Amino acid sequence: xxxxxxxxxxxxxxDRPEPAADADTALVRVHLAGVCNxxxxxxxxxxxxxxxxxxxxxxxxxxxxDDWRGARVVGEINFACGxxxxxxRGLGRHCPTRRVMGIVDADGAFAERVAVPVANLxxxxxxxxxxxxxxxxxxxxxxxxxxxxxxxxxTRCIVLGDGKLGLLVAQVLAGAGARVLAVxxxxxxxxxLGRRDIETALVDDGPGALESADxxxxxxxxxxxxxxxxxxxxxRGTLVLKSTVAEMPQVDLAPIxxxxxxxxxxxxxxxxxxxxxxxRGDVDVLSLICDRVPLAQAERGLERAAARGAKxxxxxxxxx
Amino acid sequence: xxxxxxxxxxxxxxDRPEPAADADTALVRVHLAGVCNxxxxxxxxxxxxxxxxxxxxxxxxxxxxDDWRGARVVGEINFACGxxxxxxRGLGRHCPTRRVMGIVDADGAFAERVAVPVANLxxxxxxxxxxxxxxxxxxxxxxxxxxxxxxxxxTRCIVLGDGKLGLLVAQVLAGAGARVLAVxxxxxxxxxLGRRDIETALVDDGPGALESADxxxxxxxxxxxxxxxxxxxxxRGTLVLKSTVAEMPQVDLAPIxxxxxxxxxxxxxxxxxxxxxxxRGDVDVLSLICDRVPLAQAERGLERAAARGAKxxxxxxxxx
Numbered sequence: 001x002x003x004x005x006x007x008x009x010x011x012x013x014x015d016r017p018e019p020a021a022d023a024d025t026a027l028v029r030v031h032l033a034g035v036c037n038x039x040x041x042x043x044x045x046x047x048x049x050x051x052x053x054x055x056x057x058x059x060x061x062x063x064x065x066d067d068w069r070g071a072r073v074v075g076e077i078n079f080a081c082g083x084x085x086x087x088x089r090g091l092g093r094h095c096p097t098r099r100v101m102g103i104v105d106a107d108g109a110f111a112e113r114v115a116v117p118v119a120n121l122x123x124x125x126x127x128x129x130x131x132x133x134x135x136x137x138x139x140x141x142x143x144x145x146x147x148x149x150x151x152x153x154x155t156r157c158i159v160l161g162d163g164k165l166g167l168l169v170a171q172v173l174a175g176a177g178a179r180v181l182a183v184x185x186x187x188x189x190x191x192x193l194g195r196r197d198i199e200t201a202l203v204d205d206g207p208g209a210l211e212s213a214d215x216x217x218x219x220x221x222x223x224x225x226x227x228x229x230x231x232x233x234x235x236r237g238t239l240v241l242k243s244t245v246a247e248m249p250q251v252d253l254a255p256i257x258x259x260x261x262x263x264x265x266x267x268x269x270x271x272x273x274x275x276x277x278x279x280r281g282d283v284d285v286l287s288l289i290c291d292r293v294p295l296a297q298a299e300r301g302l303e304r305a306a307a308r309g310a311k312x313x314x315x316x317x318x319x320x
Numbered sequence: 321x322x323x324x325x326x327x328x329x330x331x332x333x334x335d336r337p338e339p340a341a342d343a344d345t346a347l348v349r350v351h352l353a354g355v356c357n358x359x360x361x362x363x364x365x366x367x368x369x370x371x372x373x374x375x376x377x378x379x380x381x382x383x384x385x386d387d388w389r390g391a392r393v394v395g396e397i398n399f400a401c402g403x404x405x406x407x408x409r410g411l412g413r414h415c416p417t418r419r420v421m422g423i424v425d426a427d428g429a430f431a432e433r434v435a436v437p438v439a440n441l442x443x444x445x446x447x448x449x450x451x452x453x454x455x456x457x458x459x460x461x462x463x464x465x466x467x468x469x470x471x472x473x474x475t476r477c478i479v480l481g482d483g484k485l486g487l488l489v490a491q492v493l494a495g496a497g498a499r500v501l502a503v504x505x506x507x508x509x510x511x512x513l514g515r516r517d518i519e520t521a522l523v524d525d526g527p528g529a530l531e532s533a534d535x536x537x538x539x540x541x542x543x544x545x546x547x548x549x550x551x552x553x554x555x556r557g558t559l560v561l562k563s564t565v566a567e568m569p570q571v572d573l574a575p576i577x578x579x580x581x582x583x584x585x586x587x588x589x590x591x592x593x594x595x596x597x598x599x600r601g602d603v604d605v606l607s608l609i610c611d612r613v614p615l616a617q618a619e620r621g622l623e624r625a626a627a628r629g630a631k632x633x634x635x636x637x638x639x640x
Contacts, residue, residue, distance in 0.1 A: 080521065086555065094555035094579065110551040148580070226573065235406065235414035246572040251571040254564040255548065256585035260468070265576035 003052040003111030004298040011053060013298050019107060019115035026064030026118050028073060029030075030077045030317035032134045032292075033057040033109045035305040037163070037221070037243075039102065043302060047103055051303075054110035054315070055102040058133035064118055072124045074136040075116040076271055077101040082119070093268050110298050110315055123273045133287040134314060135168070136274045141242070141260045142168040143277075144269025146176055149215060149238050153177035158210065158232050161219035162189040162200075164288055165242055169217050171283045172197050181210070188310055192287045217242050221225050223249035235259040241265050288312045323372040323431030324618040324635075331363045331373060333470070335619050339427060339435035346438050348393060349480030350637035352612075353377040353429045354454045355625040357541070357563070359422065364558050365624060366556045367423055370622060373622075374635070376431035378444060380451035383440060395436040396591055397421040403437070409552040413588050428602045429611040430618050430635055436560075442591045445599045454634060455605040456594045457487070462488040466496055466587025473497035478530065478552050480541035482509040484522075484608055485562060486633050488538050494518050501530070506629055537562050543569035555579040558585050565626070584592045608632045 010221030021027040034056035042049050054075040061068045079099040087095050102108020106114065124133045142165065145151070155178040158168040162184025170182040170193050181201045182193050192201035201210070212234040219227050221243035229250075233239045239261055251281040257262060277283045290311035293301040298315050305313040323336040341347040354376035362369050375397040382390045400412030401418040407415050419573055420611035422428020427435065446452045456542050462485065465471070475498040479490040482504025490502040490513050501512050502520045510520035521530070534557050538549040541563035550572075553559045559596040576583060597603045613621040 048368055091556060098556075148582075195568050214615070235416075236411060241573060241577050246575045249571060249573070251573075252570060253561060253569070253571075253585075256583065257564045257587055258585070260585045260587055262468075263576065265578070265580045265582070266571075267580055 001114035001186065003130055003293055004302075006043055006050060006053050007047070008050050013296055015038075015041070016052060016111065019061035019113055021115065024063045025115050026068055026121060028057070028059040028060045028075065028114050028116050029061040030109050030114055032130045033315045033317055034134045034138070035052060035301055035313040035315065036138065037305075038306060038308050040302060042103060049103060051102070051105075052109075052111050052114075053106040054108035055100070056134055056137040057109035057114065057282065057317075058124060058130045058136075059114070059318070061121070062113065063306060068121060071121070072133070073121045074124055074133050075101070075122070076268070076269065077103070077137060078119040078261050079106055079117050079120065079270060099156070107158065107224065109297065110317065112295070113316055122275060125275065128275065131185045131289065131314070132278050132285050135288070135312070136271055137268075138165055139168050139172070139274035139283060140269035140271045140279065141165065141267065142172040142269065143273045144266050145169065145217065145240055145242070146273070147270060148171065148264050148266055149240060151178050151215065154179060155215055156213040157181070157215045158183060158213040159219060159223070160184050160225050160229055160232075161243070163219060163221075163246045164218035166217070167192055167284070167288060168196055168283065168285070169219055169242060170253065171196060171219070172277070173215075174276065175282050178215070181213070183210070187205050189311065192284060193230045196284060210282070213237065215240065218241055226251070230255055230261065233261045236261070238262045238264060240264045242266050289314060292316055321432035322615055323427070324374065324615070324622075326363055326373050328365070328370050330466045331619060333616055334568050335429065336372060336427075341383035341435065344438055344558065345435050345586070346381045346388055346441060348377070348379040348434050348436050349382045350377050350379040350397065350434055351432060352428065352450045352454045353635045353637055354458070355442045355633040356458065356627075360561055360622060360626050362423060365569060368546060369420070369423060371425075372429075372431050372434075373422050374428035375420070375599055376457045377429035377434065377637075378450040378456075379434070382623055383432065383439070388438060388441060389626070391441070392445055393441045394422070394453050394455070394591065394595070395442070396440040396588070397423070397457060399426055399437050399440065420634055428635065431485060432615070432638055441571065442595060445595065448595065448598045451609065451634070452605050454596045455587075455590055455608070456598065457634070458485055458596065459488050459594035459603060459605065459640040460589035460591045461485065461587065462492040462589065463593045464586050465489065465537065465560055465562070466593070467559060467590060468584050468586055471496045471498050471535065471613055474499060475535055476533040477501070477537065478503060478533040479539060480539070480545050480549055480552075481563070482506050483539060483541075486537070486539035487512055487554060488605070490601065491516060492597070493535075493537070495597065495602050501533070509631065512604060520525060525526070533557065535560065539563055546571070550575055550581065552580070553581045554579070557625065558582045558584060560562070560584050562586050610635060612636055
């Protein structure tokens with residue numbers, strides 16, 4: 001089958017062996033896949049991954065247990081052992097021996113087919129088209145914040161960064177009743193939030209003068225974003241780190257202690273609330289799509305995704 | 321009166337004007353005061369403070385409201401405005417215009433007398449001698465962790481650092497039912513915990529091989545301690561920063577995100593549980609005293625406190 005394969009030096013669409021299904025593993029024919037910034041980092045050598053890239057997808061089960069065959073699905077990306085203390089505590093996403101689709105030791109979804117543990121599959125409701133379903137994985141990552149931090153009606157939130165994840169996070173927090181201010185660099189992206197009555201501000205408007213918030217979400221992935229996030233978190237407030245910062249920032253830890261700030265790392269999240277939100281139409285994901293390419297041109301898709309100001313690039317892997 | 325005054329360059333015992341009492345402010349005759357590492361940092365210019373040093377004390381109210389006069393007291397060090405949004409939410413310790421005894425814009429307790437807002441005073445039970453009462457402020461800082469983080473019977477805790485604060489934190493966590501491992505560099509200090517059946521390990525025994533814990537308290541104040549604390553916190557676990565790190569460490573934020581660690585800054589704490597614990601004899605503070613000097617020799621007291629391996633130095637400010 002055709003797949004976008006990263007060999008450690010570059011990523012190319014090549015022929016790869018078909019993945020195999022077994023009693024616990026389904027074979028999913030991929031309809032659509034989404035390019036995430038993590039894919040771009042991995043394609044630069046991050047995590048030392050070799051294999052087929054991609055972890056955001058929607059497709060149909062081609063081989064697997066009877067009750068799953070033919071089902072339109074999305075899949076959680078952490079393949080847990082199911083037996084270790086972490087898994088027994090329900091923390092399979094932190095299983096120390098987990099494989100992660102397209103990231104750690106497991107082939108990804110920029111391919112005609114992908115193998116996914118049956119335990120990781122979720123059915124997609126009829127009301128959610130593939131174009132939206134392909135956002136379930138990053139949207140679940142946004143919902144993860146609600147699992148970790150109390151967000152109530154009126155909680156004052158600032159989301160720093162108007163990238164794909166920032167736009168999803170802002171909508172999820174607003175949906176939970178929070179008073180959200182999204183701060184970014186792109187008027188066109190912030191307008192997506194503005195249409196949903198979420199307050200926005202351009203960085204250039206001088207966020208240094210912003211009032212501090214109960215909850216600040218750092219979704220820029222930049223050193224400067226982290227520093228600003230610390231400044232903007234009120235005493236005893238919470239700062240959620242929603243993206244890894246590639247550089248190692250020099251961090252002044254003193255304000256975190258003096259203001260008793262809680263810094264919460266946040267990664268993958270639960271699929272069910274993300275699917276529910278898409279079914280109800282609570283989150284606008286379609287406006288985040290900026291381009292789509294066929295699998296044969298996946299390399300170009302990655303290039304497009306790396307361009308400044310790009311939104312979500314979709315890769316059409318098969319018949320939709 | 322005599323007082324240890326820091327003029328921005330050095331600290332010296334000099335004559336200073338008597339502080340004044342008013343309707344809201346009591347005048348406390350200081351019996352005993354304790355030297356904290358923060359005093360040493362301030363005496364090196366940290367915080368830009370000028371004034372009388374010292375914020376850990378026990379004494380007797382000499383002037384003030386009738387019902388306080390003659391009471392043996394300790395005092396909270398954050399002098400809040402009482403009227404701002406922070407104060408109204410019960411977060412006076414985070415009042416943005418607060419003065420802080422011996423730290424920010426308020427004279428401290430290395431003196432014959434100190435002025436303390438009546439709202440900040442706490443009576444010392446008869447069963448608690450001055451030698452123990454002088455530890456209430458740092459002990460309250462240890463209890464602050466229990467205000468911020470759920471600690472249950474069996475919570476696996478690692479306390480990094482066997483300084484004064486680390487020794488108090490380990491005892492408070494053990495008292496809350498946690499399974500505590502205290503890691504330090506000084507066998508004599510760790511022995512204080514060993515006598516209370518708290519497990520200890522010397523850093524040289526190789527804490528790299530330690531199992532990760534639910535809760536790690538960083539109380540070394542060192543860059544290396546912070547890095548180790550991140551390593552030792554289990555996925556979804558909590559890292560409490562109990563001391564400011566003087567240097568700006570280069571921090572790799574990725575493990576905090578990947579393991580969804582919660583980093584909680586923790587500073588001053590509540591006095592009542594600290595007083596209760598001392599009254600019940602739940603915490604051994606007397607073993608932490610390593611020397612005492614009269615106020616006239618307070619400068620030497622600070623030097624002693626700065627010596628490697630020093631425990632608590634007390635300054636005898638008046639008749640006990």
